[in-house]
Amino acid sequence: MEEQPISAQPDSQAPPTEEGQHMDHLTVVADASESSNGVVPVQSSPTASRPKPGSRSGSVAGGSPRPSLCRQPSTSPDAVQDGSKPRDYLLLAILSCFCPLWPINIVALTFSVMSRNSLQQGNVDGARRLGRNAMILSVVSILGGIAIITATIVFNWGLILKS
Structure with missing residues (x-):
């Protein structure tokens, strides 16, 4: 699926409802080169900007280049580097x-x-x-x-x- 920018402008050519009034809604613009009037590209991946459930910000999960800032105790005996x-x-x-x-x-x-x-x-x-x-x-x-x-x-x- 290709990225499509979303326009915040109401569509005046929307079909009328039963009462004869037009509904205002967002129009999806297929031209990816348009960048005026607040048109913002939509992310194609729904999980790209959401953190995984149970993950903490700042932890090294999902390929994050930043190490964790919290100090967690190491309870495993093999955590001692030099063996003593x-x-x-x-x-x-x-x-x-x-x-x-x-x-x-x-x-x-x-x-x-x-x-x-x-x-x-x-x-x-x-x-x-x-x-x-x-x-x-x-x-x-x-x-x-x-x-x-x-x-x-x-x-x-x-x-x-x-x-």
């Missing part, structure tokens, strides 16, 4: 709690515990993501703590040497 469970970096997060960068190291400890809980629930991808966040925040906290401790020592030794 993801690390939660709990020891590193506890070690970072001894550094003076207290808001960051507490968040790192929280992410580490959340990573461990996600792994126990079977959410391997979430555990890997939270563990990576815990590691990054722990390293930032330790390096920031070392910088603060070094700056404090240098400042105090400068004051002692001046006096």
